[in-house]
Amino acid sequence: MQINPSHQAPVSAAPIVVSVQGESPARAREAANQLALEYGNYRDAVGLILVVGETSAWLELEGVKVTVKFDSAAMQHRRKGGHNEMLGRAVGLKADRKPLIWDATGGLGRDAFVLADLGCEVTLCERVPVLAWLLDQAVQAAAVSGIDQVRGAAERISVLAGDSKTLRAPAGTVIYLDPMFPERKKAAAVKKEAVMLQHLADQVDDGESLWQWAWEQPVERIVVKRPLRAPILGHIRPSHTLKGKSVRFDVFTRRLERS
Ligand SMILES: C[S@@+](CC[C@H](N)C(=O)[O-])C[C@H]1O[C@@H](n2cnc3c(N)ncnc32)[C@H](O)[C@@H]1O
Numbered sequence: 377m378q379i380n381p382s383h384q385a386p387v388s389a390a391p392i393v394v395s396v397q398g399e400s401p402a403r404a405r406e407a408a409n410q411l412a413l414e415y416g417n418y419r420d421a422v423g424l425i426l427v428v429g430e431t432s433a434w435l436e437l438e439g440v441k442v443t444v445k446f447d448s449a450a451m452q453h454r455r456k457g458g459h460n461e462m463l464g465r466a467v468g469l470k471a472d473r474k475p476l477i478w479d480a481t482g483g484l485g486r487d488a489f490v491l492a493d494l495g496c497e498v499t500l501c502e503r504v505p506v507l508a509w510l511l512d513q514a515v516q517a518a519a520v521s522g523i524d525q526v527r528g529a530a531e532r533i534s535v536l537a538g539d540s541k542t543l544r545a546p547a548g549t550v551i552y553l554d555p556m557f558p559e560r561k562k563a564a565a566v567k568k569e570a571v572m573l574q575h576l577a578d579q580v581d582d583g584e585s586l587w588q589w590a591w592e593q594p595v596e597r598i599v600v601k602r603p604l605r606a607p608i609l610g611h612i613r614p615s616h617t618l619k620g621k622s623v624r625f626d627v628f629t630r631r632l633e634r635s
Contacts, residue, residue, distance in 0.1 A: 389424045389575050391506055392416040396429030404428035411505055424575060426506055433513055435506065435572060442572045444514035446489050447526040455525075460490045462618050466599045466625035467550045469494055475597070478549040480540035480586060483573060485511045485533075487554060487601070489518075492529040501536040501543065504576045508537030541585065547594040547632075553609070554601040555581035583609045591628075598628040 392414050395404035407428045408415035418427070424437045434443035445451065454460070468475050474495040479488045482502030492498045502508040518530035536543070545551050556573060583600075587609035590598045600609050604624050608614060614626035 390414075391424040391426040391435060392421045393426045393428060394418040394421050396427055396432065399429045403430060403433075407433070407509065411509055413506070431517070433510060435510070435576075437572055437575060440568045440572060442484070442569050444484050444510045446485070446514055446518040446530065447521045447523050451486070451489060452523075454486065455490060455493050459620055459623075460494065462620055462625065463487060463490055464494045466618050466627055467491060467496065467552065468597055469496065476546070476549045477552055478545040478593075478595070479552045479554075480545070480590065481552075481554045481556075481581065482507065482511055482535070483554065483556075484569065485514060487552065488533060489529055491552070492532040493525065495532075497532045499534045499536060499549075501538065501540040503537075503539045505537055507573075507576065508535060511535045512537075541589040545590070545593040545595055549595055550597040550599060551590045551593060551595050552599050552601075553583070553586050553590060555583035555586055555609075557581075557583075557603050557606060594632060596630055596632055600626045600628070602626060 390413055393404050393408035393411070394416050395401035395418070397418055405415055407413075407426065413426070416425075418425070424435065427434050427436055432443070434441045467477060474497070477488070477491050477496045477498040479491070479498055479500040482488060482500040484507070485500060488498045488500040500511065502511055512535045515530050515533050515535055518526050521527050521530070556570070556577065587598075587600065591610060602609070602624055604619065604622055608626055610628075612628065615629045616627050618625045618627070
């Protein structure tokens with residue numbers, strides 16, 4: 377994982393790192409060092425904690441646990457869903473064309489993993505350091521998974537820690553944006569994850585400035601995931617939109633002069 381230290385995200389809730397009870401604390405201490413976070417004791421820790429074991433790690437807040445695990449049953453189920461096919465079409469995936477994806481809002485890496493599973497090379501950037509760390513650990517774990525397809529997808533994912541807006545997306549990539557959106561009614565499990573993400577960040581993501589950044593990059597396709605009825609990002613109508621049950625993908629395409 378590459379860290380962009382001058383642009384660490386301002387987080388409102390820096391977690392305390394604790395080790396899984398009964399397991400060696402070495403990996404938890406190493407994570408605390410790497411992330412410059414306090415190392416504590418599970419029993420005394422209050423609020424948000426990053427629990428790190430020998431082979432597992434998760435965020436925990438008031439009994440709610442969030443982890444990134446690409447070979448979980450939930451992810452295996454997800455790869456069979458119609459949502460994946462729509463995401464693939466949104467980024468312009470064809471049988472003979474696997475676009476390079478620049479995912480500027482990494483989150484829990486689920487969309488990135490789906491795209492990598494579909495055969496795309498994906499660079500994923502996450503500004504909250506502890507999430508970037510979890511993503512990086514999940515990619516490393518997936519790289520030695522017993523499931524061939526998970527290993528294959530992991531080989532196509534790279535994680536960057538930092539603010540996407542400080543980086544330049546390489547020419548020819550497809551930029552993917554999925555900024556956090558204030559939650560309304562949603563399935564309880566999804567809501568819990570969203571609450572955790574919002575707890576970690578200092579604010580709901582500024583989708584408009586991310587879109588503006590994306591528009592300034594040398595790319596010909598930008599895909600924005602939005603709740604179905606949310607307003608579009610930016611000041612330009614999408615070239616086309618793909619609609620699912622609760623989300624849609626706004627696709628912006630253009631031709632750039634090549635020098
Ligand atoms: C809704 S989540 C993305 C979920 C992701 N698509 C998935 O499938 O798990 C949005 C994430 O974007 C991150 N984010 C927002 N602005 C960012 C920026 N400027 N640079 C990097 N990450 C950013 C937030 O910290 C949050 O984790």
